[in-house]
Amino acid sequence: MQYHLAQLKAFCDAHPIGAKVLIVPTMTVGHDLAIALAETGYSWLNLQIETPRNLAEKDAGALLIAEGHSRMAQDADLFWLDEMMPRAVREVNDDYFAQQATALTRPFLRTLRVLRAAGLELETDSLSEKGTRHQVLQRLYQTYCATFERDNLYDNAVLYQRALKHLTPSQNTHYAILDETPLPKLAFDYLSKKTKGYICRIGRNNMGVSPPPHSAAKRFEKAPYPATTGKIGVGVNISASGLNPRDKSQIQLRETLGIETEISTVLRDIRSGTIPLDAVEIAYTSEMPYVSLLCDAVQRYGLPATFAEGIPISTTRTGRALVNFYRWVGVGYPADELVMMCRAGLIASEGASVIATVLQHAHIGEGEGPRRYFTALNQIKADLRHREAENSETDHRGLTLEEIEAVEEELKRLFDLIPSGPRVSLGALVNAGLQFLAHFANAEDEVLTAIRDRLHHVAQSVRRKAPVRRLANRLSELIANLSFKAEAAKSGHLSIAPLSRAGYTNRAHIYITGLDEVTFPGGAIEDPILLDGERSGVSGELELRRTRPAEQVWHLIRVLGMASNKVTLLSCHRSLSDSRERYPAALFQQAAEQMNINPIPVAPTLPQTSTQALDDAEALIAHHASADYESVVHQTFPHLVAGQKARRNREWDGLTTYDGWLGKPTPELAITEQHRIFSPSKLEMLARCPYRYFLNYVLEIQPIEKTETDPTRWLDPLSYGALLHSLFHKFMQTLKARGERPDRERHGTLIREILEREIEAKKETHPVEHEAAYRADVKRLLQAAQVFLSVESDQKDADPLAFEVSFGFGESGGLNCEPPVILELAEDVAIRIRGRIDRVDRVEDNFAIWDYKTGSMAQYDERDLLKRGTHLQWALYAYALNSILRQQREPGRVQLSGYVFPGDREHGRRLSETPPAPETLANVLRPLLELVEKGGFFHIQKSQECDYCIYDRVCSKERLDANALAAARETMDDDPDFALLLDSLNRWMGI
Numbered sequence: 001m002q003y004h005l006a007q008l009k010a011f012c013d014a015h016p017i018g019a020k021v022l023i024v025p026t027m028t029v030g031h032d033l034a035i036a037l038a039e040t041g042y043s044w045l046n047l048q049i050e051t052p053r054n055l056a057e058k059d060a061g062a063l064l065i066a067e068g069h070s071r072m073a074q075d076a077d078l079f080w081l082d083e084m085m086p087r088a089v090r091e092v093n094d095d096y097f098a099q100q101a102t103a104l105t106r107p108f109l110r111t112l113r114v115l116r117a118a119g120l121e122l123e124t125d126s127l128s129e130k131g132t133r134h135q136v137l138q139r140l141y142q143t144y145c146a147t148f149e150r151d152n153l154y155d156n157a158v159l160y161q162r163a164l165k166h167l168t169p170s171q172n173t174h175y176a177i178l179d180e181t182p183l184p185k186l187a188f189d190y191l192s193k194k195t196k197g198y199i200c201r202i203g204r205n206n207m208g209v210s211p212p213p214h215s216a217a218k219r220f221e222k223a224p225y226p227a228t229t230g231k232i233g234v235g236v237n238i239s240a241s242g243l244n245p246r247d248k249s250q251i252q253l254r255e256t257l258g259i260e261t262e263i264s265t266v267l268r269d270i271r272s273g274t275i276p277l278d279a280v281e282i283a284y285t286s287e288m289p290y291v292s293l294l295c296d297a298v299q300r301y302g303l304p305a306t307f308a309e310g311i312p313i314s315t316t317r318t319g320r321a322l323v324n325f326y327r328w329v330g331v332g333y334p335a336d337e338l339v340m341m342c343r344a345g346l347i348a349s350e351g352a353s354v355i356a357t358v359l360q361h362a363h364i365g366e367g368e369g370p371r372r373y374f375t376a377l378n379q380i381k382a383d384l385r386h387r388e389a390e391n392s393e394t395d396h397r398g399l400t401l402e403e404i405e406a407v408e409e410e411l412k413r414l415f416d417l418i419p420s421g422p423r424v425s426l427g428a429l430v431n432a433g434l435q436f437l438a439h440f441a442n443a444e445d446e447v448l449t450a451i452r453d454r455l456h457h458v459a460q461s462v463r464r465k466a467p468v469r470r471l472a473n474r475l476s477e478l479i480a481n482l483s484f485k486a487e488a489a490k491s492g493h494l495s496i497a498p499l500s501r502a503g504y505t506n507r508a509h510i511y512i513t514g515l516d517e518v519t520f521p522g523g524a525i526e527d528p529i530l531l532d533g534e535r536s537g538v539s540g541e542l543e544l545r546r547t548r549p550a551e552q553v554w555h556l557i558r559v560l561g562m563a564s565n566k567v568t569l570l571s572c573h574r575s576l577s578d579s580r581e582r583y584p585a586a587l588f589q590q591a592a593e594q595m596n597i598n599p600i601p602v603a604p605t606l607p608q609t610s611t612q613a614l615d616d617a618e619a620l621i622a623h624h625a626s627a628d629y630e631s632v633v634h635q636t637f638p639h640l641v642a643g644q645k646a647r648r649n650r651e652w653d654g655l656t657t658y659d660g661w662l663g664k665p666t667p668e669l670a671i672t673e674q675h676r677i678f679s680p681s682k683l684e685m686l687a688r689c690p691y692r693y694f695l696n697y698v699l700e701i702q703p704i705e706k707t708e709t710d711p712t713r714w715l716d717p718l719s720y721g722a723l724l725h726s727l728f729h730k731f732m733q734t735l736k737a738r739g740e741r742p743d744r745e746r747h748g749t750l751i752r753e754i755l756e757r758e759i760e761a762k763k764e765t766h767p768v769e770h771e772a773a774y775r776a777d778v779k780r781l782l783q784a785a786q787v788f789l790s791v792e793s794d795q796k797d798a799d800p801l802a803f804e805v806s807f808g809f810g811e812s813g814g815l816n817c818e819p820p821v822i823l824e825l826a827e828d829v830a831i832r833i834r835g836r837i838d839r840v841d842r843v844e845d846n847f848a849i850w851d852y853k854t855g856s857m858a859q860y861d862e863r864d865l866l867k868r869g870t871h872l873q874w875a876l877y878a879y880a881l882n883s884i885l886r887q888q889r890e891p892g893r894v895q896l897s898g899y900v901f902p903g904d905r906e907h908g909r910r911l912s913e914t915p916p917a918p919e920t921l922a923n924v925l926r927p928l929l930e931l932v933e934k935g936g937f938f939h940i941q942k943s944q945e946c947d948y949c950i951y952d953r954v955c956s957k958e959r960l961d962a963n964a965l966a967a968a969r970e971t972m973d974d975d976p977d978f979a980l981l982l983d984s985l986n987r988w989m990g991i
Helices: 001-016 027-039 054-066 076-092 095-117 132-150 157-168 185-195 234-239 245-249 257-273 286-298 317-330 335-343 352-362 371-386 390-395 400-415 425-440 445-461 470-480 532-538 545-563 586-594 616-622 629-636 640-649 680-688 690-698 715-740 746-763 771-793 872-886 918-935 951-958 962-971 976-990
Strands: 019-023 046-051 173-178 199-202 251-257 282-286 305-307 496-497 509-513 566-574 799-807 821-826 829-833 833-843 846-852 894-901 910-911
Touching: 001 019, 001 027, 001 173, 001 199, 001 545, 019 054, 027 046, 027 470, 046 054, 054 157, 054 185, 054 690, 076 095, 076 445, 076 470, 076 962, 095 132, 095 157, 095 185, 173 185, 173 846, 185 245, 199 951, 234 545, 234 586, 245 251, 251 586, 251 616, 257 282, 257 286, 257 509, 282 286, 286 305, 286 496, 317 335, 317 425, 317 445, 317 894, 335 352, 352 371, 352 400, 371 400, 371 746, 425 445, 425 470, 425 616, 445 470, 509 545, 532 872, 566 586, 616 629, 629 640, 680 690, 680 746, 680 829, 680 872, 680 918, 690 918, 690 951, 715 799, 715 833, 715 846, 746 771, 821 872, 829 833, 829 872, 829 918, 833 872, 833 894, 846 910, 872 894, 918 976, 951 976, 962 976
Parallel strands: 019 046, 019 173, 173 199, 251 566, 282 496, 282 509, 305 496, 509 566, 846 894
Antiparallel strands: 799 833, 821 829, 833 846, 894 910
């Protein structure tokens, strides 16, 4: 029997029927000890297991409650400090400190708790004579302590003080305490009085290192151990007489490649050695990252396990959903956060994917409150109803009004959950989060219960209201650090515990992870509020940070001494996350030298045999040497076969489906198919890059884009151009209604007034985030308006006739045409198109049409406005208006068509040409249309189009240049289907 169990047995034997109390650090530790003792066949009749706080609660808790007090919820004081900090900072009148104070809230709180546990009264000290930091601390501590009295709350400090005051020592009760039980001063004072000094210890003195200064081993160092002889694990000799090579049968050392491999090494040992799960305890030296890795591993591989310190809520889907909900509220409802929650499944409603898609289309900027969401959605609806021209069709492709209205309803439900007002109660915001989980997330019942109980308790301890964003940020922080389901070891389960709580289960196999020098024993990081030297000056009862590494070493030696059989120590020798080399901790290296282990065995990263495999994928990896390995992998993972096929086809010199060739005629996709309607922008996309058209309109692939904002610009280029289009339209429409022509002298004020109204309206959907960027864009808009007015004032031979002339959108009146226009360019080239002409002018007996372009002229060719068939809008609009004029029996035809560039880059320049003869354009487009009908959507371009393409990450490196096309022709020369394409391909690229 191990020494600690033998001591506990001797304690029980010494008092067979008398009342006995074992004082432990946590109840899970006590339960583990009791079960371990029972498994040795010994009964512990009348043994009561308690923590110091539980004992004090029994002595004074009922009295405090009778007086109207209630226990302060854990972490409720974090919300208090948010209220206290600004007042304390204002009182010291230090601007620099005021800027840093918010970031120091958590450190201040940790220090306040330490002071409370030590029972100190800071008003009698001289902290106020030191620096700003200490003055703030003194004021905070006084207010902090007063809050308990004001709100009738109690914490451990109040509990111990009240128990000391009213304690009546128990008669005929015998006490024992684990050496490692932490005892701050008030807890020690309470136990000293309660036990009257008659207490024995469970533990060992001779461990080669000093015990923690505030542990029971140090506080009760004169208390005796029960007289007994028990077994001590050989590992304890590492700091005393030393280990020897014979100890290798009980102490094993392993190095691993990566922290993750430490976990998989342990689990493979269990699997390959057929070790029962309830014979294994896994200890970790650091919560980060081991707890989340262990939690993920046992869930992934379906292994039952208990966690002595609980499972982090943030590792559950429910916890992540609530953390992100409160974070979203706390940072001001950013749309990209909501999109992420939808994409990650944290919002689990049926329409989550549609919500994400709509919000990405809406390009919702930063700002306060939900208003900007609904303004942006109204703008999309207006675009879909009234502006389904080229830009709108590309931006909102695939969305319907019904989907957007459904998203509006979901967002209203979401925003309605959040309490409004300048200050709200914590309880109201807690209820909002719980309602969010109920309506928008598939919450796991066990996790939901833990969250609900904890948050309701916290809300009861926080009485004052606060701004909703501040409370939401604190709730997000609180839940991210919350754990649940802390359990003692169970039969049939792995036991997982931090090093400070390990060793009590008496299991035959203990694995200790995290023994590299980076992780163990950890650094002695000073408290930024009270440095160790300052703590010593305040009181010798304050915990010192510099002792923490020594405490970790003490706990490691304690666990090694309590081990009943085998112990495996694991150290990571290289981090996979940053590829940095790590070295074993000093004690790990010392053990290797004492046992003469050189080199230290490195655990394999992958399983060596199928018996070590943790899942089907690892079983296949272990099977890699078999002759049928490839066929087994392909049967198990068919998507890998598809991936290999795609890679081979992409690397082949010929052209395949993966290059945009469908391998057969596709008349259903033909541009000339009578039921298909096109816009000029859609045809231009096909002409500039058939493969982009294929991805966009045939496969309907829509990239998930994160809106990237330019801090030097208020409006993105699309919104900037839309504002100018609206300005020009309203300005010219106003003049036409007045019967006036543009005049730079008379109409400067008018165009500025219209611009100001447009800017104010745009600010509703695009809130100003950077004032300098806003002013710069307004200046550019004003300059563009002045350029436009100046250019229009010089137009003497043209009379503006119509604006925003639409065809194919169901609008009528004036030159508008409700149905799409059929352009019969030739007998075999007829296209149904729709669009919107920005402006139509009457020039003598004919017409000129113009499209406003607010960008640069760089992509246009003044000598060839068609640019080898890739710029079609101006010509197609000319044919469309001619068709409308014929239908309305209006005399004249379009004699000029082109573009106006009124922006600050081109200062009103114009590009125009007489529309080509229909047969000329038909000859240009015919080979392109033939490629589509024959299923050829190749990645061919007449000029570089990939730089600003939304699919550039997918295919920009696979563009077919002249050399690639020549190789394809040579490779596929004998393919009859490809031969049918070759003539059309050659003619299109030759134009």
